[in-house]
Amino acid sequence: MRCVKSNQLKAYLSDDLPHSESLLVERHVEECSYCQSELEKIGGELREIRVLGDIPPLPDAFTEEVANKLAHLPFPFQAQDERMQVALNKPINWKKRSMDIMKKTAITVAGLAAAVTFGTMVSPTFANYVNSLFNTVNQADGGMKNAAAEGYVQEVGKKVTDKGITVTVKEVLADPTRIALIFEMVDKDGKKLDFKAGEYGGEFTLTDKAGKDLNPEGDGWRWGKYGDYMLISKNLRDVFDSAEKVPDELTVGFAFNKIRGTEGSWKLDIPIDMKKAKEVAKTIEINQEYTSPQGVVIKLDNIMTVPSASLLSLETHWNEQRNKEYWKLIEEKGWNDAPEEPRKEMRLTPGEIMQDFLTSYNLAYEILDEKGKRIAGRDDTFFKTLNGIEKNSVHSISSGRGEGDSQTMEWWHGFTPFTGYEKLTFKLHSIYLNEPASFEAKIALDELNKQPVTVENSGSTFTFSKFHLKTTEAEEKIGGYKSEGKGGIIEFEATLPKDIVYITDWKAKDEAGNVYSVSMDHSDGEYIRGKDGRVQFKSALFIDGLEKQPKELTISYGIQEHQYRDVNWEVPIQLDK
Amino acid sequence: MQEEWELIEQLRRGNKQAYTEIVERYKGKIYAFLYRMIGHSQDAQDLTQEVFIKAYCKIGDYRPDFRFSAWLFRIAANHCLDELRKRKRLPATTAEESELVHENTPERILLAKEQHEVLHEKLLALEDDHRVILLLRYVEQLSYKEIAEVLSIPVTTVQMRIFRAHKKLRQYMIPVKGGGPVEVREV
Numbered sequence: 001m002r003c004v005k006s007n008q009l010k011a012y013l014s015d016d017l018p019h020s021e022s023l024l025v026e027r028h029v030e031e032c033s034y035c036q037s038e039l040e041k042i043g044g045e046l047r048e049i050r051v052l053g054d055i056p057p058l059p060d061a062f063t064e065e066v067a068n069k070l071a072h073l074p075f076p077f078q079a080q081d082e083r084m085q086v087a088l089n090k091p092i093n094w095k096k097r098s099m100d101i102m103k104k105t106a107i108t109v110a111g112l113a114a115a116v117t118f119g120t121m122v123s124p125t126f127a128n129y130v131n132s133l134f135n136t137v138n139q140a141d142g143g144m145k146n147a148a149a150e151g152y153v154q155e156v157g158k159k160v161t162d163k164g165i166t167v168t169v170k171e172v173l174a175d176p177t178r179i180a181l182i183f184e185m186v187d188k189d190g191k192k193l194d195f196k197a198g199e200y201g202g203e204f205t206l207t208d209k210a211g212k213d214l215n216p217e218g219d220g221w222r223w224g225k226y227g228d229y230m231l232i233s234k235n236l237r238d239v240f241d242s243a244e245k246v247p248d249e250l251t252v253g254f255a256f257n258k259i260r261g262t263e264g265s266w267k268l269d270i271p272i273d274m275k276k277a278k279e280v281a282k283t284i285e286i287n288q289e290y291t292s293p294q295g296v297v298i299k300l301d302n303i304m305t306v307p308s309a310s311l312l313s314l315e316t317h318w319n320e321q322r323n324k325e326y327w328k329l330i331e332e333k334g335w336n337d338a339p340e341e342p343r344k345e346m347r348l349t350p351g352e353i354m355q356d357f358l359t360s361y362n363l364a365y366e367i368l369d370e371k372g373k374r375i376a377g378r379d380d381t382f383f384k385t386l387n388g389i390e391k392n393s394v395h396s397i398s399s400g401r402g403e404g405d406s407q408t409m410e411w412w413h414g415f416t417p418f419t420g421y422e423k424l425t426f427k428l429h430s431i432y433l434n435e436p437a438s439f440e441a442k443i444a445l446d447e448l449n450k451q452p453v454t455v456e457n458s459g460s461t462f463t464f465s466k467f468h469l470k471t472t473e474a475e476e477k478i479g480g481y482k483s484e485g486k487g488g489i490i491e492f493e494a495t496l497p498k499d500i501v502y503i504t505d506w507k508a509k510d511e512a513g514n515v516y517s518v519s520m521d522h523s524d525g526e527y528i529r530g531k532d533g534r535v536q537f538k539s540a541l542f543i544d545g546l547e548k549q550p551k552e553l554t555i556s557y558g559i560q561e562h563q564y565r566d567v568n569w570e571v572p573i574q575l576d577k
Numbered sequence: 578m579q580e581e582w583e584l585i586e587q588l589r590r591g592n593k594q595a596y597t598e599i600v601e602r603y604k605g606k607i608y609a610f611l612y613r614m615i616g617h618s619q620d621a622q623d624l625t626q627e628v629f630i631k632a633y634c635k636i637g638d639y640r641p642d643f644r645f646s647a648w649l650f651r652i653a654a655n656h657c658l659d660e661l662r663k664r665k666r667l668p669a670t671t672a673e674e675s676e677l678v679h680e681n682t683p684e685r686i687l688l689a690k691e692q693h694e695v696l697h698e699k700l701l702a703l704e705d706d707h708r709v710i711l712l713l714r715y716v717e718q719l720s721y722k723e724i725a726e727v728l729s730i731p732v733t734t735v736q737m738r739i740f741r742a743h744k745k746l747r748q749y750m751i752p753v754k755g756g757g758p759v760e761v762r763e764v
Contacts, residue, residue, distance in 0.1 A: 013740050026738075030731040039736050049715040049746070053697030055609045056618040058625070063600045066629045070593065076636045 003034035013042065071267075072203070072253050074211025133182050134173050137227035141394045142416030144180065147173050147308035152277055156181075156270060163264035164188035167256060170229065172270060175277035175306040176243040177414060178397045179206075179252060180233035181270070182226060185259055193260050195225035201258035202266075204232065206239065208247040214239055222396060235397045237311060237412045243281035243304060246274050281306045286426075290569040295322025296361065296431050300571055303418070309394055310376075310418040312426075316363070317408040330355060333436070357434045357505060357559045359407050364389060364429040369421055376415040381432050381561065382502045383527035386535060389429055392416040422576050428569040437503065437560040443490075444552045459497030466491045469549055481521045481540040488516075488546035490555070496535040497560070501527075505558035508543045510550035516543045518555070581645035585636060596636075600629050603646065606717070607653050613712050614657045616701045624660060628653045643726065647719060651727040654709050661705050699746070707742035714739055 005028055011017050012025045029035045059065075132148035134140050140148075147153055156169040170182040185193040200223065206215040215234070222233050232254070240246045249271060256266040282305045289299045301313040318326070330336050335351030362380035366389050369375050377389035378398075384390045397414035418424060441455035445467050452465040468478045468489040475484040479491050488508075496503065506518035519542050527537045541555065581602075587595035607628055612621035632652050639648055700708055713719045713727060721739075725732045 009737075012737060013744065015741050015745060026731070026734040029733045029737060036733055039733065039740075042740060049711060049743070051613065051697055051700055051712070051716055053613075055612050058604060058608050058622060062604055062622070062626070063597055066600050066604075066626055067593070067597050069626070069630055070596065070633055073630070073634060075591075076588075076634055 003032050003038075005032065006035055006038055009035050009038060068255070068257070069203075072205050072255060073213070074207070133171050133227070133229065134180070137229070139226055139231075141396070142392055143308040143394050143397075143414065144173060146417050146419075147175060150307050152307040158268055158270065160266045160268050162266050163262050165193070165259050165262060165264065165266070167259070167266045167268075169268065169270055172252075172272060173308060174250070174272045174274060175308050176236055176240065176246045176274070176281050176304070177306050177309045177311050178233055178235055179250070179272065180231060181252065181254075183230040183232065184228075185230065192228055194228060195230040196260065199258070199260045200230075200256060201263075202254060202256035204234070204255075205251075205253040206234065207251045207253065209249045209251075214247075214250070233396055235399055235414075237313075237397065238399055238401070241313075243278050243283060243306065246278055248273065248275045248278070250274055277307060284573060284575060286571060286573060288571045290428070290567075291319060292428075292431050292564065292567050292569075294431060294433060294564055295319040295325075296433070298363070298428065298569070300426055303573065303575075305417050305419065305575075307417070309397055309414045309416070311397065312378075312413045312415070314363075314411045314413070315408070316361075316411065323407070326358065329358075329436075353505070354436070354558070358436070360434055361407070362432040363411075364432070366391075366427045366429055367415070367418065368425040368427055370423050372425075375418065375421070375424070377429075378413050378415075379429070381430075381563065383537075386501055386527050386529060387429065418575065422574070424573045424575060426571040426573060428567045429565075431564045431567055432501070432561050433564065434559050435562050437500075437505075437557055439503070440554060440556045442552060442554045445549055446551070448490075459500075460503075461495045462492055463494070464490055464492045464555075467549070469546070471547075479540060481542070483521070483542045486545065486547055488543035488549070488553075489540050490543070490553075491538075491540045493538045494536065495530065496537075498532075498534055499563050499565075500560045501535055501563045502561035503557045503559065504561075506541060507556050507558070508541075508546075509554045509556075510546075511552050512550070516546055518543050582641045585639060588636065596633060599632075603649055604629070606646070607649060610650065610653055610712055610717060611657055613697060613700065613716065614654075614705070614708060615661070616698070624653075624657060628656050631656060644723065646717075647723045647727055650713060650717060650719065654713065654727055658705055658709060703742060703745060707738065707745060710735065710738050711742050711746070 005025070008017070008021075008025050009029060012022055017025065029039060132153045134144040134153045135148035152175055153171055153173045156172055159166055159168045161167075164187060166186050168184045168186075170184050172182075173180040185195075187193055203218060204221045205213060205218065207213055220234050220238060222231075224231050234252075236246065251269050251271045253269045254267065257263060259266065283302050284305075285302045286300045287302075289297065291297045295318055297317050297319055299315045301315060304311045304313070330351070333351075333354070335354045337349045337351035339349065364379040364381065364387060365377065366374045367376040374389065374391055376393065377391040378393050379387050379390045381387070392415050394414035394416065398412065400409055400411040437458055439458045439460050439462075441453075441457060441462055441464070443453055443455075443464055447453060448464055448467050452463050454461065454463045456462075466479055466489075470476060470478055470483060470485075470487055470489060473485055475482060478489050481489060481491070483489060504520070506520060508516045508518045510516075521540045521542065527535055530536050543553070581599065584595040584599055604625060608621055608625040611624045611628070612618060615621050615624065628649070632649055635652065639645070700711065703711070710724060710728070713724045714721075719727065721732050721735045724735045728735070730738075
C-alpha cells in the first residue's frame, strides 16, 4: 500500500525539507517498506561520479613521523586490558603490568622502542630547598620561589645523550596548577648551550599511571629561556579543573628531536608524585555574581591555593540585552558577512574581523587585604602601566577559553599564593570593551616632511611628524622604530578620547585607492595619562608593502578599547576560619 | 602480502613494526580521503597522522568481521567531521586547487566513459555530511552497508543522502559521453 509519507520522501530527495524534518524522514524510511522500494527505484538511476583533481604528495618521512609519535603511546592492547579492568572495577595489578611491559619491550623491534622508564618517581618533599633553581634564578616568579621554599620542588638529575648533546632534567616543580621542568643542555665539551628560541623541536606528553594521554592535543607547553637553562612548563588548570581531578601520579614525557639546530633523539619519562601537593591544595568556593551596567555578567567561582600559586577562577558572559544590541549593530553595519560558500582563501571577511574585535572583552581587578591594601591585581588591557594595579600576577598559569554565542568566557588567573591572610576582598576595577571607531586622517606626505600635521577627529588628536620609506626587506631601525619588510613608516604622537585606552584595526589608503595593512609599533610604546586622564602616547605606524612615496595617505583606525570604571563590585573572601 | 589481521596479531605480540606496515599500506588512501574532505594539504597531513595515532590506540577494538579499510575510514570520517565541526570552518580551497584547470584531453574523455565527473573544488562546496558520503561511495568504493557502518547510520539513510548529495552536485558536473564531444554544462 502506498505510504502517505512518500511525498515527503520526494521533498527530501529534492532537498526541500529543513534539516530537522529531513532527519525524521530518514528515520521513517528506515522502517517503511513502501518508501524503501520507492527509494530503490529512484536510487538505481544514479550514475558513477569521478572526482577530478590531483592529490599533493605526502612527505616521505610520514610513516617515520607516525612511528616516532607511537613510541610515546602506551601499548594499545595493554591499555585496553586495563580499560576493561577499570570497567569491571577491579584493581589493576601494577606489578604484573611492569612485567608485561618488560616482556614486551624485550621483543620490540629496535628503533620503535616503547618509552618505558623504571626510574624512581619524582616526589616533592617538605624539605626546604632554598638552593633550588626555582628560587635562585632571577626569572622565577613569586609562586615558584614559594613552592621551592616549601619543598615542592625536586632535584631530578636524569640525563639523556645523543649527537654529543646531553640533556639533563635538573629540577621539577609540580602542583595542581602547573608542572615546570628545568633543563640543562651541554655539548660534548661540557659547554652549556644557552636557550635560543626556534632552534628546538620536540614534544611533551602528559600521561597518568595507566598510560592514558591526558593532553592528547599536545598543546599548552611553554618553552623558554630560564637563566642559563631552559624552562618548560604546562598550566594544569586547562586539563584538570579542580585539584581532586589531578591524578596522584603524572608522567611527563619529553622527546626532543632538535636541539640548537642539531637533529637527534632525546627522550625521557619523568613520573611525578602529585599526592602531597594535592593534599595541601585548598579551594575556597565563592560563587558570587555581578552584572555591570554594560551587561557583562561576571561570576567569581573559587580560589584554589597550592604551593606555587593562588588560582582565581571566573566565568563571564554577556547578558541578553547586550547580546541583542551587539547583533543589531552587526546587522546594521552589514558585518554579518560570513560566506555561505567555501572560502577561496583562509581569510576572514571584513565583517568577521569586526565581529572578532567586538566580542573580545577584558577585566581588571584587585585583591585587597583587610586594611584595603592591594596584595595582588590583574589588568588585561594592553598597556598595564596606565592603571598600575597589576601585581603579583603569574601569567604563565593564567588562561581562558570561550564558548557559545553569548560570549561566555572561563578565566583562571594565577597569582603568588595568598598565604598568611584570613580575609581578602576581590574588587572589580574595570571592564574593557571594544567598540567601533571612525578616525580618519588625510595626510599630504610632502607637507609632512616639511612640518608636523595635526589632525583632530572622532575625539582623538594626532600629530604626525615624519614619513620614511623603508626599501629593504631586512629588519631595520628607522626613526627609532624597528620593522621588517618594505613599507612606509609614519611617526606620530596621539591623545586618545576620554576613557579610550587602546586603538587598533589600522588601515592606510593612497590617492589611487590602494589599501595597505598597517601595524602600530608597540616596542617603546609609552602610554601615559594626561592631566585630564586622557591617554597619550608616541609611536609609529608601519604601512606594509608601500614601495614608493604616494602623494597622500588616508590613515584610519576602526576599533577602540573603552575602559569602563562605573563598575562597583566587591566580594569578601574568607580564607581561613 | 600479509593480511591486516595478521599484522594486528603481530602487533598484539609486541611487534610495533607491524603497525608501520599498516600505516604504509593505508596512508595514501586515508590522506587522499582527508584531503578531499578538507581541501588543504597540510591540514589533511596532520589529520592523517592523528587518524593513524587514534587507530593505533583503538586497535584493540578492531574486529575482523569489519573490513579493515572500512574500520579505518570510520575513524578518519569521524575524526574529520569532528574537526570540521570544532573549527566551525568551511573547507578551504587554496591556491593548490585553484590552479587545477582541467582540459578535456582525449585520454580523459576515454577514461570518463559513462561517468559524471566533478572537480574536487566543487565537491568542497557541498556540506560536510554530503561530501563524506560521496567520497566513501565513489572514491573509496565502499558498499552502502559499509558506509552505513562507517557513519553509524541506517543503509536507507545512506541511499537517501547519496541521492540528495548527487542532486546537489549535479549543477557542478561535467557530463561525459564515451568518446563523443564534451559538453561542459557548468563549471
